[in-house]
Amino acid sequence: MEVKRYFFSRDEHAFFGALEEALVGTSYRVFPNVRLNDLFKITVQEGRQATYARLRDKHVDFLIVDGASAYRPVLAIELDGASHGSEKQQHRDAVKDVAFRSAGLRLVRLPSRAYSAGELRERLRGELSAPSPR
Structure with missing residues (x-):
């Protein structure tokens, strides 16, 4: 096993820098590559394991949290590249x-x-x- 040479793709690296700069002077902070199982708590008992399995190995590219509110998640961002046109990726995107x-x-x-x-x-x-989408 070895450490990957780069944590981000070139586009992700540039986006992360611009995103951090855009949030300077606010209480918002950015976390990259957040696993969905670390972000969401499954509250319904029926089908709980199946839901966890669907979320396993999935992440969101960037999560913005409010540092003034105990790091409450407020917005997630996905960068959609060329691979998002494939049928398999579209299914993964729909799950997210x-x-x-x-x-x-x-x-x-x-x-x-x-x-x-x-x-x-x-x-x-x-x-x-904007208000949350619920």
Whole structure:
């Protein structure tokens, strides 16, 4: 076993930097590559193991939390690259979409490309102030 040379893809690395810069001066913090099983608590007993199994090995690219509210999750971001056009990936994306909707946590999907901090700041202003999707 060995350590991977890079934690992020090139696009993820650039996005993370712009996202952190966009949130400077706010109480929001960013966590990358958060496993869905660490983010969600399954509250329904019926089918609990099947739900955990569907979420296993899935993560969200970036999770924004409110540092002023005990790191409460407020928004998740997925960068959708070229692979998201495949049928298999679309199914995985649909599973994530359902999980986020069910939990009442907003999930924003953005095309994988270069973003400026200003562009993300503007985009997030509306997303972070919007009520949860429940």
